[in-house]
Each structure stands twice: as structure tokens, then as C-alpha cells.
Amino acid sequence: MRLGLLLVAPVMVMVIVFFITPLVNALYYAFVDFDGLNPNPPFVGLDNFVEMFTDERVWAALQNNAIWIVIGTIAPLVIGLALALLMWNVRRGSSVYRVVLFLPYVLPQVVIGVVWGWIYDPIRGWLNKALELVGLGQLQTGWLGNADTALYAVLATAIWATSGFVFVIFLSALGNVDMELIDASMLDGTNTLQRLWYVILPQIMPVFLMVTTITLIGGFSVFDIIFVMTGGGPAGASDVLGTYAYSQAFQLNRISYGTTLALLITVLAIPFTIALNRLQRRLSMQGTGA
Amino acid sequence: MKISKIAAPAVAVGLVLTLIGCTGQVAPDDTQAPDDNQSSGDVTIRYLVEELEDAEAEARLRDRLDEFEAQNPGIVVDLQTLPFDTMRTILQTQLRSGDAPDVINWGSGPSFGGALADAGLLYDLTEAYEERGWEVYDFAKDRATTEAGVVYGIPGEMETLGVFYNRDLFEELGLEEPQSIADLEEIAEATKAAGYIPFAISNQEGWQGGHQLSMALSSAVGSAGVNDLVDGNSDWTSSDVEDAVALWDRFDEAGYLTPFPTSVSYDSGNALFFTGEAAMLPMGSWIVDGIVANADFEAGYFPFPAPDGQGIFAAGLGSGPMITAETQYPEEALKLIDFLVSPEHGRWMVENLDVIPPFPADLTGVEISPLLAQVLADVEQFGAGEGDFGLNIDVLMTDAFNEAMFDGMQAIYSDQATAAEVAASLEAASQQ
Numbered sequence: 001m002r003l004g005l006l007l008v009a010p011v012m013v014m015v016i017v018f019f020i021t022p023l024v025n026a027l028y029y030a031f032v033d034f035d036g037l038n039p040n041p042p043f044v045g046l047d048n049f050v051e052m053f054t055d056e057r058v059w060a061a062l063q064n065n066a067i068w069i070v071i072g073t074i075a076p077l078v079i080g081l082a083l084a085l086l087m088w089n090v091r092r093g094s095s096v097y098r099v100v101l102f103l104p105y106v107l108p109q110v111v112i113g114v115v116w117g118w119i120y121d122p123i124r125g126w127l128n129k130a131l132e133l134v135g136l137g138q139l140q141t142g143w144l145g146n147a148d149t150a151l152y153a154v155l156a157t158a159i160w161a162t163s164g165f166v167f168v169i170f171l172s173a174l175g176n177v178d179m180e181l182i183d184a185s186m187l188d189g190t191n192t193l194q195r196l197w198y199v200i201l202p203q204i205m206p207v208f209l210m211v212t213t214i215t216l217i218g219g220f221s222v223f224d225i226i227f228v229m230t231g232g233g234p235a236g237a238s239d240v241l242g243t244y245a246y247s248q249a250f251q252l253n254r255i256s257y258g259t260t261l262a263l264l265i266t267v268l269a270i271p272f273t274i275a276l277n278r279l280q281r282r283l284s285m286q287g288t289g290a
Numbered sequence: 291m292k293i294s295k296i297a298a299p300a301v302a303v304g305l306v307l308t309l310i311g312c313t314g315q316v317a318p319d320d321t322q323a324p325d326d327n328q329s330s331g332d333v334t335i336r337y338l339v340e341e342l343e344d345a346e347a348e349a350r351l352r353d354r355l356d357e358f359e360a361q362n363p364g365i366v367v368d369l370q371t372l373p374f375d376t377m378r379t380i381l382q383t384q385l386r387s388g389d390a391p392d393v394i395n396w397g398s399g400p401s402f403g404g405a406l407a408d409a410g411l412l413y414d415l416t417e418a419y420e421e422r423g424w425e426v427y428d429f430a431k432d433r434a435t436t437e438a439g440v441v442y443g444i445p446g447e448m449e450t451l452g453v454f455y456n457r458d459l460f461e462e463l464g465l466e467e468p469q470s471i472a473d474l475e476e477i478a479e480a481t482k483a484a485g486y487i488p489f490a491i492s493n494q495e496g497w498q499g500g501h502q503l504s505m506a507l508s509s510a511v512g513s514a515g516v517n518d519l520v521d522g523n524s525d526w527t528s529s530d531v532e533d534a535v536a537l538w539d540r541f542d543e544a545g546y547l548t549p550f551p552t553s554v555s556y557d558s559g560n561a562l563f564f565t566g567e568a569a570m571l572p573m574g575s576w577i578v579d580g581i582v583a584n585a586d587f588e589a590g591y592f593p594f595p596a597p598d599g600q601g602i603f604a605a606g607l608g609s610g611p612m613i614t615a616e617t618q619y620p621e622e623a624l625k626l627i628d629f630l631v632s633p634e635h636g637r638w639m640v641e642n643l644d645v646i647p648p649f650p651a652d653l654t655g656v657e658i659s660p661l662l663a664q665v666l667a668d669v670e671q672f673g674a675g676e677g678d679f680g681l682n683i684d685v686l687m688t689d690a691f692n693e694a695m696f697d698g699m700q701a702i703y704s705d706q707a708t709a710a711e712v713a714a715s716l717e718a719a720s721q722q
Contacts, residue, residue, distance in 0.1 A: 036382045037409035121558060122550040142550020145494060147704045233496060234552035235701035250379045252689045253405070 029259040036253045048260040057236055058261065061244040064151055068158075068240060069219030075159045076215055077208075080166025085196070087167075088174050098168055105165040113228030116157040120144050120229075144230050147237035154229045154238060158222070166211050173207035174200070209280040213273060220269040241265050333622050334366040336391035338381070340374045340609055342643075350642045358629045365622045385411045385614060392617040393626055397609045398434040398445045399685040401692065406612075407442035413613035416441045418624055424631045430648035433607050433686075444631055446610030447576075447645040448669050450603040451505045451682055453594055454563065454571040454661075458587040459486065467592040471537070474595050478546040481569035490568035491547040492559025499699025500684040500692060501604075502572055505594035507534040508680020509601030516604075516681045526717035527710075533597075536709035539702045551703045574682070575665045576608070579644035582659045589661050591668075603668055606682025607648060640666065687720070694719035 030048050034041035052058055087097055104112065119125050120143035128140040143153040177200055185199045201208065223242030226232060232239035232247060239247075241261055249258025337355070342348045348371060355367045370391060372380055377396075384390045385406065396403050406412050418424075419431070419441055426444055434443040460466070460477075463484055468474040478488035493499050508516050511530045518524040519531070541547055548554050548562060563571035564584040571577070572594065581589050595601040611630050613623045629635060636651025644662055646669045658666070671677040684692045698712035707715075 035405075035409075037386070037405065037411065039386065117555070120553070122553045123548070123558070123562070142553025145550045145553025145700075145704060147706050231495065233494070233697075233700050234704040235697040235706050237704065237706065247693075252693060253382075 026259050026263055029256050030263055032256055034255045034259075036250075036255045041256065044256075048257050051257065052260050052264060057239065057244060058241070058264075060236065061239045061241045064238065065220060065222070065240045067151065068155060068222055069216060071152075072155055072158055072162075072219045072222070073212060073215045076162040076166045077212065079159065079163040080211070081170050083163070083167040084170035084174055085200075087171055098171070101164040102168045103164065104161040105168075107161070109161070109224040110228050112157060112161050113225050116160075117144065117229055120153055145234050147234055150230050150234060150238040151226075154226050157229065158225050161225075162215060162218075166215070169207060169211050170204065173204040177203045206280050206283050209276055209283070213276040213280070216276070217269055217273055220265055220272075332364055332366050333619050334368050335393060335617070335619050335622050335626060336368045336370060337393045337395070337611075337626065338370045338372065338377075338391035339395040340377055341371045347643060354635070354638055354642070358626065361629070362622075362625055365625065367626065382406075385616075388616065390614040390616055392614060392619055392623045394612050394614060395446060395609050396443070396612055397685060398430075398443055398607055399687075401687070401689045402609075402685075403434060403443045403612055404436055407436045407440055411615050412442040413615050413617065413620060413623070414440050415443065415613065415627075418627075422624070422628060424627075424649070426631060426649045430607055434610070434612075443612035444610040444627065445607035445648045446630075447608040447639065447643075448648045449606045449608050449646070449682065450575045450665065450669055450679070451501050451508075451573070451594075451606070452575075452591050452603045453505075454573060454577065454581060455590050455592065456563070456566060456569050456585075456587050457590040459566070459569055460590070467590070468595045469600050471595050471597045475544075475546075477569070478541070478544070482545060486566075487548055487562055487568040488546040488570060489541065489548065490559050490563040490571045491551045492554040492556045493551040493700060493703055494553060494555045496696035496700055497684065497692075498556065498559075498573075499703070500695045501574060501682065502538055503534055503695060503699060504604045504606075504681060504683045505572060506537050507531060507683070508604040509594050509596040509599075510534050513602065513678050513680055516683070520681060520683065520686050522720065526720055527713045531716065532709045532713045535698070535702060535712045538699065539709060542703055547703075552700050574606075575669070576645065578659070578662050578665055582644070582661060591661065591664055602678045602680050604680035604682050605669070606685045608645070610648070688722065690722045691716065691719040 029041075031043060031045060032041040033044045033047070083101060087094060090097065119127050122128055122140070122142040122145070125143075127143065131137060131139050141149060143149050181199050181203070182195060185195050190198070221242060222240055223246065226238055226240060226243050227246065230238045232243035236244075241264065245258045245261035245265070248254045248261060339351070342351065348369075352369055355369055359366060381390075381394065381396065390411075396406070398404070403412065416439070419426075424444070430445045430448070431441060433445055435441050455467075459481070463480055465477050465480060466473075468477055481488045491498070491502070493502075504516075507519075507530065510533065511519070515524065515530065519526060519528075538547075542551065548559055548568065551559075560571065560573070560577065560580060561584075562568040564581065566585070566587060571581075575591075593601040593603045611627050613620060613627070617623050631647075631649050633650055633652040636647035636649055637653055637656060639645050639647050640651060640653060640656055640658060640662070644658070646666055653666075671679075684695065687695070694715045698707065698715055701707035702709065702712060
């Protein structure tokens, strides 16, 4: 018993220090009005929560988060899986392909944001120039400054950066797929999509769910690339909860309100994380997958 | 397996930790050990400034502080810099954690130094002003004074907002400085017809919109009018405000501005003017250094016109030195401020940083560019209390108002709001 407690103690200490204490601290800040300066902020009860639920910009940001979660989760999965399937049986130069496709994922988000900012530049950026060259000049716009395109322009950048990671993970998972099952299904006359759906995907499902979890949680907590590329603008058009929480906390000195928004992100993300983790674990215990 | 149970929610909660990590409180340590240099008899004071435009400027400031050290044996100045964007967050954390610098270079006005002074985080300079005879212009001193009458700092530089123009291009096209908005529109038409972008406008960051509104509004309503707005004696939903906002919308619709201004960053917008692609650059006097260094044409500077007149420059005050309340070396910090407000340092600021001091400077025989000389002459009038100058609104208003103003102008340029809606949001924000 004592040995067990001793062994568990380091982890418990870490959980208390790095998880419980900050969470309790966050809850405290959500019930006071802290401006970053006053060491004795006044207690305001549920005011921050009431404001959060009646703040139109929170709902607009939440909507952008939803768009990000849906498109930003599905697109890298589809692109990454497609690339992995294409590269599955490629032998020559496969290492080069892996490195090239994985490279964007290891680049700092700030660097990616700055470089893509140049690409999207309305005057000198090559995207607008390319559109003009191919006769699609009427599509030229200020990608990051147009309220209709800003979020999607940043999202496209994020998808570009994430797909390589998904590709490498899926490619590794495909290496463990039972080829005899593939051969058997081909003898049974399955087409490509049927083989993917009924034979390959079930075998890589735990990995698929793990990657889905990571990209999905990234959709809730997305911040840096939007902050670098648009700052949530123009006029909040590309704000997500993370950038809105930041601007409230650190640009308007409303630390308490920003913390309340961060708690909302946490509350929204946890159920998805737990559900996907449980599903992944259940499949693993059933012996399904790579 | 148990760890994965904990790890999953922990990843999500990491967002909260990010915020909390920046707000944790540590009581000031009264027993903090004096600086290491004290053992050798020297006192080291930490001087935190916003990151300067370039590394050379920082090196020049370091050299200047070496001169201070030579004049004040026993005092060593540890120069520290932070990017402006992150300085507020880091500074607040430092001030509350017992690790504050002794002297900071920070913005005056209620959103900047005023907020720190109200929280008791800045050293009261009221007596020092009287005892040491600092000759800071009264209007500048007033800007660094709390409502309770506490003087907490010295605005470090004076700035004006107006329109820089390519003088060579104007001469080539036979254009003169405008005497009204109608003149300005004619110039815009002429430069546009000649294949140039009339105005190099950037607004990706958002704050530039506040300056664009400041200059148009100041000229439209004059200094008295804009002071009434800032002081809360006039309503931001007035037709004057709406017209000033709508003016930029009209210019945008007419194709006078950089295409898609909210997509253009500060540097990219300025570059259009420096390279001669744009004819005019509505901006503040701090850009003089950049124009002189990067443009290969002669530039001029005029106030943004009024609807029916020449208009006035909008003026503001930049960051300046303040002493933190918890400094252990107030006397040494005051000596540094003595040095920084001296007429000799004023001359050094003009010569080395191309900025204008808010106090009398010894400018006899000073060698500066013609453009800076023009700006300096304009600002000297301001400093002497002559002429009429408008206001750079954002340094005088609250963060909430500034956000409404920046977002409002971005919304105008990206067709998300009308001028009336922007004016209404400004009025609502002014009431917060």
C-alpha cells in the first residue's frame, strides 16, 4: 500500500501542481474582476459568465471555431489519408516524399503565418498574381483582410501545415495493415472504395481516431496561426475563442473575462477528447487496428 | 493507461494554464538582494524601453547611456528592450512580481502609464518636477498626470499626424498642397490617372485606422471640437464623426487607397510610398526616419485638409520615461530622468532618433533632413502653444474605445459596417 502511494506520488504531485492548482486558480479569476494590476480584484459572482453568454462576439467566435473544427479536422484527414494511400507502395524516394510533406508540420506556426501572409499579400503576393496570369483576375482579393475570406485563408494555411503530419502517421499505420486481408478482399471482387472502407480503415481505426483527436482538439484551441496572420481581423471576422480570449485578457486588460472564455474552450474540448479516447481504447482492447 | 486518462483533459486545460501562467501573483520580495554591482560600489538601474526601429538606433541609445554613466560615476544602466506588442503583458507581470525595472519607457495617457499610476505601480514625480525644474511643456506634463493630480512620467517624444507626399511627383504632375478636401480628391484623381496609388494606406494591424480617423476628424472639427469629443462633452454619433469615418469609406470606394487596406500591413503600406508606387502616405511624424532612409525622392508633409480649409495636424505624445514605484534606487532613477529631459539630450534625440522632444532642446546648428526640419518647425509651434493642433485620439482614450475605433475602421474598409454604425459603437465604447 505504502509502496503504491510512493509510486503514485510523483504523478499526483504533478497533477496537483500543473493541473488542479491552475484550474482552481482559473475558476477564482472567473468569479472576480481582475484587470492585471489590482492585486485584490472585486468579487463579481457570475457576471463574467453572464457577459460571456450574452456577448455576440463570443458566439461569432464560436461559429468560427466550429468551422475550423469541421473543415480543419476533415480536410487534413482526407488529404493525409489520400497521400498515404498514394505513397503506400512507393519505394523509390519515399523518404524524400516523407520529409518534404512532413516539413511544414515542424516549421513554427509564426514562420508559416508570415510566409503565407506574403503569399496572400494583395499587391505583391503571388496568389493574386497567379490568378491574374491565368485569367482569373476577377477573383483577386485581399485574402486576409476580406471578412468573407480571412478565416478560410488562414484555415487553408493550417491544413497545408497539418496534412503532412497526418500523412506520415497514416503511412506508418498502413505499414501494419494485413495484406492477406487486402488480397482476400480483391479475390472477393471489392472495388477500391470498398477495400478502403471495409478492410483498410477498420485496421487503422485507433490511429485514425488518435489523429482525429489531435486535429479536433487543435480546432478548439487554435490561436497562434490566426493571431499571426489576421489578429482575428478584420474587425473580428476571423476571431476564434482563443484569439478573442487573448484580446480580452491581454489587450483590454480583462484577465478575468479572458480566463472565463478560456474555461469555455476547456469545457467544450474535454467531452470530445474523452469520448474519442474511450473509443480509441475500446477498439485497441478489441484488438482492432494497426 | 491511467496517465492517458489524465493526459487527455490536461491537453485541453493547457489553454487555461497559458492564461493563468501570465497572471500568477508573487508578492514583492522586500528582501531582494541589491544588484551584484553594489559590492563594487556601483548601483545598476534597469531601464526598459520599447524595441527601437532598428539595431543601429539601439546601439546609439546604448552609447548615449554610456555618456550618462560617465557623467554619473557609480550608476550603471542596464538597457533592456521588449517588442511593443508584448511589452504591456510582460511589464504588468514584472510590476506585480517584484521584478520590475527601475525606469520604464512607456506610453502616457489613461490606457498606458495612467493605468499603472492608478494601480500605484509608478513613482510619484509631482515633487520631482518642482524640485528639479524639468522644463517639460505643460500640455505634455498634463498628459502624464492622473485625475488625482499625480504626475507619473514624462512623455518622451512629440508626434504629429498628417500626409507625407512625393514632392517630386507632385511637381511632375503640376500638383500643389491641398487647401480643402476637394483639392485632395482632385490630387487623388490626378495621381490615380497617372498610374499611381493615391494613398498608401495600411490597416491590417488595425491601429492605423485610429490615426486615419484622428487626422480627418481633427481637421473637420478643429482642436476644440476633438477635445470636446475626447473629454466627453460631445457625442461620438455626431454628423462630424460620421462624416470623418465616411470620408475614408468614400476614398476607398473611389479607388484612392491601397487595394484591400485591411490586408496590407504597416510595413507593406509604407513600402508602397517609399518605392514611389503611392503618391501620399497618411502617417505620423515617426515615419520621417524611414522616409529619409528609404525613399529616393524628396518628400513633403501637409496636414490632412478640412472640408473647407487647409486643416490642422493632429498631435500626440509618444512613450517616455517613468519610474516604477518599487525601485530601490529612486535617486539614481531620478538622475537618469534628469539626463533624459536635458536640452542636450533633446538635441541628441533629434539628431539620432529623428524624434521631437516634448521639452526645449538645444537645436543650434543641428544637422537634420529638410523633411524633419519641416516637421520640427510644425511641432515647435505646438510646443510653444501656438497654432491649432488636433489630437491623436488613441493615446487619450481607453482600451475599450480604441478597440471599437480600430475595429470600426477595419469594418469600414472591409464593408462590414456603415459610418453611422461605427459612430454608434464609438459612442457606446466611450461610455464604458
